[in-house]
Amino acid sequence: MTLRDAVAWLDRHVNLEATAGKVHGLSLDRMRELAAVLGDPQRDFPVVHVTGTNGKGSTAHLISRLLAARGLYAGTYTSPHVSSINERIQLAGAPVGDDALAELLGDARRAITAAGLEPSWFEIMTGAALRGFADAAVDVAVVEVGKLGRYDATNVVDGDVAVVTNVGEDHTDGGPGWRAAVAWEKAGIVKPGAVLVLGETDPALGEVFCEAGPSRTLLRDQDFGCARNDLAVGGRMLDIAAGGRYEDVFLELHGRHQGDNAALALAACEAFFDAPLPEGVVREAFAGAGLPGRLEVVGRAPLTVVDGAHNPDGASAARVALEEDFAGAARTFMVIGMMRERDPQRMFAEVGADRCELLVTTTAPSPRGIPATELARIASEAGIRCEAVDDPAAAVRHGRAQAAEGDLVFVSGSLYVAGAARSAESIESATTWSF
Numbered sequence: 001m002t003l004r005d006a007v008a009w010l011d012r013h014v015n016l017e018a019t020a021g022k023v024h025g026l027s028l029d030r031m032r033e034l035a036a037v038l039g040d041p042q043r044d045f046p047v048v049h050v051t052g053t054n055g056k057g058s059t060a061h062l063i064s065r066l067l068a069a070r071g072l073y074a075g076t077y078t079s080p081h082v083s084s085i086n087e088r089i090q091l092a093g094a095p096v097g098d099d100a101l102a103e104l105l106g107d108a109r110r111a112i113t114a115a116g117l118e119p120s121w122f123e124i125m126t127g128a129a130l131r132g133f134a135d136a137a138v139d140v141a142v143v144e145v146g147k148l149g150r151y152d153a154t155n156v157v158d159g160d161v162a163v164v165t166n167v168g169e170d171h172t173d174g175g176p177g178w179r180a181a182v183a184w185e186k187a188g189i190v191k192p193g194a195v196l197v198l199g200e201t202d203p204a205l206g207e208v209f210c211e212a213g214p215s216r217t218l219l220r221d222q223d224f225g226c227a228r229n230d231l232a233v234g235g236r237m238l239d240i241a242a243g244g245r246y247e248d249v250f251l252e253l254h255g256r257h258q259g260d261n262a263a264l265a266l267a268a269c270e271a272f273f274d275a276p277l278p279e280g281v282v283r284e285a286f287a288g289a290g291l292p293g294r295l296e297v298v299g300r301a302p303l304t305v306v307d308g309a310h311n312p313d314g315a316s317a318a319r320v321a322l323e324e325d326f327a328g329a330a331r332t333f334m335v336i337g338m339m340r341e342r343d344p345q346r347m348f349a350e351v352g353a354d355r356c357e358l359l360v361t362t363t364a365p366s367p368r369g370i371p372a373t374e375l376a377r378i379a380s381e382a383g384i385r386c387e388a389v390d391d392p393a394a395a396v397r398h399g400r401a402q403a404a405e406g407d408l409v410f411v412s413g414s415l416y417v418a419g420a421a422r423s424a425e426s427i428e429s430a431t432t433w434s435f
Helices: 003-010 029-037 056-069 098-115 121-135 178-187 203-210 257-273 279-287 312-324 344-351 372-381 392-402 415-422
Strands: 047-051 074-077 089-091 140-144 161-164 195-198 216-219 225-232 235-241 245-251 296-299 303-306 332-336 358-361 386-388 408-412
Touching: 003 098, 003 121, 029 098, 029 121, 047 056, 047 257, 056 074, 056 140, 056 161, 056 257, 056 279, 074 121, 089 121, 098 121, 121 140, 161 257, 178 203, 195 203, 195 257, 203 216, 225 257, 235 257, 245 257, 245 279, 257 312, 296 415, 303 415, 312 344, 312 408, 332 344, 332 392, 332 415, 344 372, 358 372, 358 392, 372 386, 392 408, 392 415, 408 415
Parallel strands: 047 140, 047 161, 074 140, 161 195, 195 216, 303 408, 332 358, 332 408, 358 386
Antiparallel strands: 074 089, 225 235, 235 245, 296 303
8 A cells, every 4th residue: 555545545534633623522542442452652752742832843852952962762652743744744854765664554544443443543654653652662652642641642652751731722712710621631641650841830720631640740940941942044043941051052943942952852851761862862862852843933035933832922023033033134924824623813913914025925735724814804903014825835926026035025824834945946945944
């Protein structure tokens, strides 16, 4: 079976990422049944399990790089992907190849058919990833939660280290008590005896996580933190205090928030090894840590930056990064598309769209994507100068065509938009990433 055939089969299953439908009767029973028919591969390796509203993908990426620099053969499972489905399953930092992914999905298909199961799209991918990690005999797997945590398909793993980046307003209706409710869901990945590395700083929410019974808890701003987080050419210059102290460390990621993610990742790895890391390991891991779709520079003259910020907190962090990391631009043009469950007015406000020269709205390539014309209408009502271009790649080309050499074109609103924008014909990638 080719990868195209395997993905065609996969796509015939319910994909909650694409539909964002309400799920009733949440349970891990179906995922546990799938894991069982695959041989319970999640029992074959230790796991660092990562959840949080924002930053979990970046944090998982940094944890994997630190583990690899320390000499471990690490598997990484993240979602969603930016440009290729292969990105979701990585071994030693490289996306799994087409043939290997096709084989994993083919094996899953045969097991599912034989057992008469009806798993979802994400459950199948999760099972394939765990089986792939076991087959590859990884030393450790870094597993990113898809949504929330307690009933996420990834929660069939028992993480030796559980990492929570933060609790923010996503996948919630924002009703009374939503923060505690979201915290309770995320706390579901904290298994009794695990080490909890907690990036959320609200003391009231900390109690929710500690009730899960970790063997010990490391708290941001108490047990670890970013003592220095300065702008540098191509990233940030950090001083991080955790079990050890790491000074003048260059991180090849843009945005002040990535310094906080780096501190969290470092604390998680120290917890995994139960010891500080050699300074050289940290420098090696962070120096080449560029990540697709996270304030990624994908074009020059005009400078073009792509970011997958998809909720208000992410949009606000992106705005701060534009103001600090990319402050030299003469004018800012924006290309934004987002999903149906977002509040466009709030997203536009948080990202600072009212201050850009021109906003080009586009349609995210997903059944949940808000039509570009609808976004343009909402932006116009807010007094933002805008134009609608339905196709994301065409929208990026249009935005770049309006900009001069010294301007900035910022593309955001969704990782789906980021992925489509990265393929725009007029952009010569400024990175060496290959998918």
